[in-house]
Amino acid sequence: MAVNLPVPELHQLHAVSGVTLGVASAGIRKGGRKDILVVALAEGTRVAGVFTQNAFCAAPVQVCRSHLSAASEIRAWVVNTGCANAGTGERGLADAQETTRMLAELLRLQPEQVLPFSTGVILEHLPMEKLRLGIDQACGVLGEASWLDAAQAIMTTDTQPKAASTKVMVSGRPVTITGISKGAGMIRPNMATMLGYVATDAGVSQALLHDLVREAADESFNAITVDGDTSTNDSFVAAATGASGVMFSSAGDPQWPLFRDAFIGVCRQLAQAIVRDGEGATKFITIRVNDAASRDEARQVGYAIAHSPLVKTAFFASDPNLGRILAAIGYSGVPGCDVNKIRVALDDVLVAESGGRAKGYSEADGQRVMQQSEITVTVSLGRGGAQAVVYTCDLSHEYVSINADYRS
């Protein structure tokens, strides 16, 4: 049961000119579900991406990095669920490369023009024959209107598809930005993300798109955590087809902030959707850390709170157990942290100040906020002017059930 996350409707997801999508059920995931997505990109499209920092990064991530750093134009993406092709050694790498060859042949591209993505169980090999049939089938149904199908095809333990879409007017022309994401567990993206795909019909130069993807990841996918586990397969890629006729080649363009904000807004929606559908989530928690000496320090405190199983179970219980939040701030490792300067609020209720319970705080006020399905924890460190936001969810019985049963 995702937290305040409406299932996207087909008519809300604007097609992106220059991008066609096709899905298939190849039998890699159980239950005959959609498990293959092929995305074809028009000639001239610019692509940029960021990937997991996990040292055990999956074979497809290695191939993505290599293909993106080669000079060739990326023209297609292929995603399978049900098998992560991670921890699979040399054979896994060969399988990921073979996957790009299969799709390249069907779309008359070079293998280096294809990016492969996998998600699912780690340490198992890809079933290559099923994959081949699935890719073939998906290529047969490529269409501009298939964004919802695409969002469904990349789901694993997600309870619902995740997609976001917007249109902005740039110099009198409509520009579309549409994206999909997936992920519910093993979520603590590190300088990268879970699977996230965003496309726009704006034209964006390669260098500018590269910077935009990093900035957007930092503001969205890199600010979420479900369980603190950084996946081996996190990937976030964006495509700019240029089909709208709008072209950006410099961040100095007066229209750029408008487009950039819209783009980041789509990414933030997709990232928050992952937390809202976090494994077993019943609450959506925003942790704002203000007045920090640096952004890194603010994040460190935010993640200490967001990862504490005690804080997460207190949210699940709607229990204003503020001591657990203070303890997490206290062990977050900020050097020379003066607890007397720290203030903590739950929504608009000031709960702690001067190293203890705030004057005028009543348990009833805390209880009222904790019972909401959306809660903002605001921490002021009193050390400087930097801030960061982390989005997370609570820890429920359902989380344990899902992860104790995932493979069985």
Add this chain to the structure above:
Amino acid sequence: MAVNLPVPELHQLHAVSGVTLGVASAGIRKGGRKDILVVALAEGTRVAGVFTQNAFCAAPVQVCRSHLSAASEIRAWVVNTGCANAGTGERGLADAQETTRMLAELLRLQPEQVLPFSTGVILEHLPMEKLRLGIDQACGVLGEASWLDAAQAIMTTDTQPKAASTKVMVSGRPVTITGISKGAGMIRPNMATMLGYVATDAGVSQALLHDLVREAADESFNAITVDGDTSTNDSFVAAATGASGVMFSSAGDPQWPLFRDAFIGVCRQLAQAIVRDGEGATKFITIRVNDAASRDEARQVGYAIAHSPLVKTAFFASDPNLGRILAAIGYSGVPGCDVNKIRVALDDVLVAESGGRAKGYSEADGQRVMQQSEITVTVSLGRGGAQAVVYTCDLSHEYVSINADYRS
């Protein structure tokens, strides 16, 4: 249900000459349970301790640090459960000081000769009148044989008392070491521990006892984690009364290693008891990280595995989901980690090598080990000669139940 942790029996806990203990039910904890422990130490006893590194350290921890650094001889300890006196500001500090005055008056000591300890709910003030009556009552029943009562009096969410005791012959004289500990949640001691108390009738000079306490903490309480949450109240103190007639004043004493090993053995038993009784624990997990470039690096990898909710739920499910262990090693943050050199074993079963599944590994072998109640994960990093051990438990439904209900 603790994991392979027999309830200590009274006759197994040797009295320590020079140490008397008294307990009381002061009504601070619910249900009329024992909640006050007073320990009186004979003149000439040496005391040393280590405490939490949490910036929000509790008022009694601040008082302990101050009293231990003062020149006066420590002659008594007082512990209450039911209220941690943490996050309680100036008033909390005054209450902790008042607690030492109460006990000092009854035992005819100076307040600086008393160490106060509190454990329980954070952000609530001590009920001073109940405390006064409880301390008075406990002082009326001081006796050498009350170690089991003492272990019971310091319990919070513990399901059973934790104690360990041993005797060693030093130069023909019997020396006794007996200790108690408590803790089940908010367990990730950081250069300190949960509540742990060890006494010996050996004489140990102040400097040597100080070093021994740090070394023992490092090998025992600092190597355990239940949920990664470092408490505000962790404290580990030791007393050496000298009543056995055996005296150590230098680590160069040929008998010192014998005594030191016995002392550390008692501490390790007490620390492991905390993990075996970890909130909701059904499995006791030992994580050995070998061939690391440094001990810190080995610990970092050990804790990454031990704190991963995905790894912990896989242990709960008896599921050999090795990918989750590899992912945790991968994101542990060891710089320049070469996954091709990493080997992972579950007990005697080699499960991963060369960046993937080990040759000859079968799921049935992994399954067999995972079904045990005690499992050792051995990770070889292939980077050097350093090693570390971390003890932890699994993450079960019961953990969520306990922590969602703790205050209600």
